[in-house]
Amino acid sequence: VMLGDKTEPAPQYVFACRDRMDETPDRIRSVRGERFRYVRNFRPELPYFQWLNYLDEMPITKEWRRLAFEGKLTDVQKQWFARTKPAEELYDTQADPWEVKNLAGSPEHAATLKEMRAALDKWIVDTND
DSSP states (O other), X not given: OTTTTOOOOOOSXXXXXXXXXXXXXXXXXXXXXXXXXXXXXXXXXXXXXXXXXXXXXXXXXXXXXXXXXXXXXXXXXXHHHOSSOOSEEEEETTTOTTOOSOOTTOGXXXXXXXXHHHHHHHHHHHTXX
């Protein structure tokens, strides 16, 4: 009721972007459907958790980095601190709401991966991204 008669059907996909965070450049694009989320990392040689001058002065960041360097993180936590990231990621958000199991290399999900890639490619062209 809040939107009155200005409602439209839900879109098939929602798209997201990341190009930088303060002084750290990156280029990440994502498409989310009803069940799956696809991520394309255009700079897979960069880590997820890059160095940020202001953030790396904070006590919690220093503690996270200390634990990472000492090998005291869980397997899931280690993913965030990996030195690189995969070029592609695919997550089943129903089965894996925290998006920790990358299905991009799974033969069972090859058709979904192809569909999500195509949706992102079309969006990139359509928006002149």
